Structures are given as structure tokens and as C-alpha cells.
Amino acid sequence: MNNPSLELQIQTLPDNPGVYQYYDKEGKILYVGKAKNLKKRVASYFNKIHDTAKTNVLVKKIVSIKHIVVSSEADALLLENNLIKTLQPRYNVLLRDDKTYPWICIKKEPFSRIFPTRRMVKDGSEYFGPYTNFKTVNTLLDLIKELYPLRNCNYDLTKSNIESRKFKVCLEFHIGNCKGPCEGFETLENSQKQVDAIREILKGNFKESMRDFKNKMQELSSTMQFEEAQKIKDKINVLENYQSRSTILNPKISNIDVFSIVSDETMAYVNFLQIAHGAIIRSHTLELKKKLDESDEELLQLAVVELRERFQLLSREIILPFHLDFGDKIKVSVPQLGDKKQILELSERNAKYYRLDQLKQIQIVDPERHTNRIMAQMQKDLRLSNEPRHIECFDNSNIQGTNPVAACVVFKEGKPSKKDYRHFNIKTVEGPNDFASMEEVVYRRYKRMLDENQPLPQLIIIDGGKGQLSSALKSLEDLELRGKIAIIGIAKRLEELFYPGDSVPLYLDKKSETLKIIQQLRNEAHRFGITFHRDKRSKAALNSSVESIPGIGEKTMLTLIKHFKSVKRVKLATEKEISDVVGVSKAKKITEFYQSNK
Secondary structure, eight states, X not given: OOOHHHHHHHHTOOSSOEEEEXXXXXXXXXXXXXXXXXXXXXXXXXXXXXXXHHHHHHHHHOOEEEEEEOSSHHHHHHHHHHHHHHHOOTTSOEEXXXXXXXXEEEXXXXXXXXXXXXXXXXXXXXXEOOOSOHHHHHHHHHHHHHHSOOOOSOOOOOHHHHXXXXXXXXXXXXXXXXXXXXXXXXXHHHHHHHHHHHHHHHTTOOHHHHHHHHHHHHHHHHTTOHHHHHHHHHHHHHHHHHHHHHBOSOTTOXXXXXXXXXXXXXXXXXXXXXXXXXXXXXXXEEEEEOSSOOOHHHHHHHHHHHHHHHTTOOOSEEEOSSOOOOOTTSEEEOOSSSHHHHHHHHHHHHHHHHHHHHHHHHHHHOHHHHHHHHHHHHHHHTTOSSOOSEEEEEEEEEETTEEEEEEEEEEETTEEOGGGOEEEEOOSOOSSOHHHHHHHHHHHHHHHHHHTTOOXXXXXXXXXXXXXXXXXXXXXXXXXXXXTBEEEEEETTTTEEEOTTOSSOBOOOTTOHHHHHHHHHHHHHHHHHHHHHXXXXXXXXXXXXXXXXXXXXXXXXXXXXXXXXXXXXXXXXXXXXXXXXXXXXXXXXXXXXXXXXX
16 A cells, blocks of 8 residues: 555554445545444455455545444444435445335325325324335225225315315215215214224235124124125125235234345346235335445345335344344344245345346347346356357257268357358268367368458357367367367256366356357257258259259259159159249250159
């Protein structure tokens, strides 16, 4: 470290938990972080070379350090979250989608109204939420409307206004959507009971409403009021139907928040589920953009604090895929099996689906970003020194040693470049020898590319196991290209990836994008090679049939075979049938030739 002032600042940092802030020479905030021990954490940035270039660049820019000491690590976590949102440092994870979310308001007034809103007014009203979208809000309000008739007018229904008959019932009363409190047809006590029941539903507790409706239905049935009882039964069905769609597991699991994370090279996606009485009452996925190759642990810890603050979560227990420390007030569960494990897996699926949707959108809106992400992912998965922007894949094709050919397909920027595809006739190998054929084809391909000064690929894929890979590697050695181009082999049976000199194959996740691109390359090489081989066999069969017909060329016979579907049918066709396709003169020569050979 060449900055004495910075050295002094680090030496004088306390050993307490707290938050540190890095600034550049212009006084701009670069990074905010939390620490259990401020001195050790900050010193760790300057006493080693970091794995990522971005972190090394960050360290070089730091000129001054500020810190805030707090009483616990949990307090440091909360403070870090607030500072990141307030200061928005360049090198911190970006917390996206910080819009205003919808709430459901129970207005503090006589005969309370219940309505959706994006604004919280501190007038004593109750607010439930926030919800991540209005679809959830409207579903809940529709349910409440079917169960409890509540007013939607904005009349000031004070006792004096009602007694003085200031208001008149409207259409909502006549169609049964309101009980008419404005004219005194509903008591304040009865209205309050309904609001209390609605409050429990919004909390995710359906038991009280269900019990009350069932008791009411029994009373009406016992007094022979079957029509009214049927109306109550309809309400019970509505409630049961909504609850069956909401309930996911054991109803005893209540007041728990679930968090999971899915990440790639550049982004992370944290899904959050709020569970009450075995039902999901809220779900949201937070998108975070990485800045310094942060770990999943760091990102999830940051996201949990952000989501709990954003949605005002007060649960004492949270479910996570791995253990994190949030202080004594929050219990962290990392389930291995059972109902809680199923909830966690559900959250992970939500995060994965969200990520897939985002990637599809990026592929359409920003194809360059999509390509860059895939190239970076392939480089990491395949342990390459460079991104594989140019990939070539080889495949041999022969049937019982006949007409041996090979194919080379080319992918650029993760997509087929068909103009660069090449076919090869095997010239120096006799019989079905895949190893020698591969050696010949790879040598010819890159000998020509070197002679013509063409750009070489970053990755070569050989369709086959260790034998084919060794043969291809021998050709690269002969051309002095070993080490300059990465080369791997892929075995068909278990999708194993073989590396030169490594006896243990690499197995990629079956759903990974890297493996899908390699499989696409292999399948394309196989298709391209088989097509060429089939054409060559057909041409050989055709040549054996037409070589001895004087005055008849290949093109004429191809036209006839295309029309009659086979050489045998051409032989059986009449002169008139053949003349309709190729003319009288050629038809006469062909029919005379076949008749003379009979």
C-alpha cells in the first residue's frame, strides 16, 4: 500500500461490528460494507490480490475510509442496507424495482370502507400489504365482496348524519352489495364484526369466517330458511375454493417468511414467500445486479434485510437454503426434509422461473447482453482461459466402412454460422477407423486455416470419447497449436466431457445452458455429416446405375429418380413415361439400354 494516510486509517479502525464506507480521491462514495470486526474486514481488502479484476480496481481507487460503529452485527446489516439505498455506491449490488406497492386499506371511520391504495395516510387506518401486484389485491377484494356486503361510497356516516337522514340508499343497496348503513339499515356493531372477519382473512386466517358461516348456515337450515342457507353455503364454497388455491402445505405453518436465491455470472434473483396458516399470502422476486462477484450468502443476506424492510415483515422465523445470522430476534431455519423443505423448494422454483423469463426478455430486447452472459457462463463452466466466441465441432460418419466422411460445424457468438460449415471426404484412411479419420480431418482443417491466415477458434469440440480426442490432439501438436486452442471431447452415452490429460470427465448440470449449446453443436455436426454421407451413398449408387448408359448424364438420371423415386422404377417405366420427363431422344436411349441388358 502506497498511501500512508490510508494505512493509518486502517490501523486506527476499531475491532467492533459496524459499517465501513470507501471513498475515491474526488470524495465520491465507492462501496459500503458491513463487518463483525471492522479492522479485520477492511484490512483484508489491502493485504492480498483479489480473484476478480473489479475488486482489485476498487481497492486501487480507495483514498479514504469512514466507518460507523454499532452494537451488533444485525444492526450493522440494517445500517448497511439503508446506506446502500441512500448513497447508491458504484460498486455495491443494485437493489432494483423499488416502486410503490399496492396496499389494502381498512379506513378508520364509522362503517369502514375497504379499498386498494398506493398511498399510506397516517390517520389511524389499517394497511395490509404491500402486495407485489394489483392482481393479488383485486382477487382478495373480490373474495371479500362476495362474502361481506360493504359500502363503497365516501359518505361521512356519523351518527348525527344518519339520524338526520342526510343520505339515501343507492343502487348498491338494491342489488344486495350494501346493507344501507346510510339510512340506518345496518348497525355499527354488525359492520364492525364484518370488518374484524375481513381483517383475519387479510392476515391469512380463514378459520373464524368459515366457522361463523357454518354456524349461520346451520341456524338457517334448522328454521327452514333454505334459500338463505344456500346463499351462506355459496359463500362457504367461495372461501373454501380460495383457501384450497392458497394453501400449500400444513396449515399449522404460520407467520413464516421463505427466501431462496438463484444466481449466474452477472445477476442474482431472490424469491420471497410469506406464509400464514399454510397459505402463501405474498410472493415477490427481487433482482440484484452483481458488481464484485459477490457470493450467494452475501446477496441473500442483503436481500432478506431489504425485503423485510420493504414489506414491513415482522415474522420471528425465516426459512433459508443455508444458514445466515440476523441476530437473536430472528430464528433461521434450514430445513432438510418435511413441509418446510417443500416450501423452500417452491420458492426456489419461483426464482428459477423468474430468471428464465428475464433471460428470454433479454434475449429479445438485448441480444448482445444475452450473448455476453452465455459466453461468460461457458468460460466458467468449461474452465477456459477465454470466452468461446468461436467454436468448431467435428463428427465422423461411415456405415460399415463405406464412403467415410466427416463434418465440421461452426458456432459464432453461441449461434450456428452455416456459411462456415465444412464437409470432408476421408482421403488417407482405409476402412472404418474413426481415430485416424479424426486425426486427418482436424489436421487438414487447421493446416488450411493457418495457411490462409484465418482466425482460429477458441474451442474445439470432438464428438467422441478419449480415443477421438487423443487423435485430434495429435494433429494440433503437429501444427504446434496445442495450448493455443482449447479442445474437449463429448461422449454420447452420459454426456461426459473429456479434457486432454485428465482421466476424470466433467459432468455439467443437465439443464445448464453450456451443456445445451454443446449438445446443439454435437447434434448439428451429426446431422450435417449424416446428410453429406447419405448424399454420397446415393450418388455412388446412382453412378453405378448410369455410368454405362451412353449419352445420359448424371443430371438426367437425378431428374428421373426424383420423379420415379428409384432406379428400379426408372427401369420399369415405359418410353412414353420417361419422355414426358426428359424428352423423346433421351427416353429412347434409356429404354433401349435397359431392354438390351435384359
